[in-house]
Amino acid sequence: MLSRLVCSQGSYALKARMLPRLVCSQGSYALKARVLPRLVCSQGSYAPKARMLPRLVCSQGSYALKARMLSRLVCSQGSYALKARMLSRLVCSQGSYAPKARMLSRLVLYSGLIPDAPWT
Secondary structure, eight states: OOOEEEESSEEEEEOSSSOEEEEETTEEEEEEOSOOOEEEEETTEEOOBOSSOOEEEEETTEEEEEOSSOOEEEEETTEEEEEOSSEEEOOBSSSOBOOEESSSOEEEEESSOOOOOOOO
8 A cells, every 4th residue: 555655865674565664864764554655755854645644744853744534733843732533642752753543553753762751
C-alpha cells in the first residue's frame, strides 16, 4: 500500500508487506499504517498523503495533521496541541512522536531513546 517513499538524506529499509521502516541520518523513523500511499522526507520535512490521513507536514520540529478522523495536531519545538477522536495516544518529548489510531496504527519519529510522556 506504500506506493512511494522518498528521502533526500538517509537510508531506508522496508520490512513486511505493508509495514515500512524509514531510517534517516538525523533520526530514526518507523511508520505502520494500512493506507499510506506516499511519504516524502527531505531535510526533516515529512508529507504523507492517504485517504484517512490527507496531510502531514513536518519541518524543523513543526507538525500539522489534518484529516477526517484526526481533527488537528500541531507540534513546534516539543510543544503539542492535540484534539482528535480516533487518535488514542500521542507521545512528544524532544522529538519523540507516537500517535496511535485505527487508521494509522503507529507512527514513531525520534532522534534518540526518549521515555514515554503522560497523555495530556
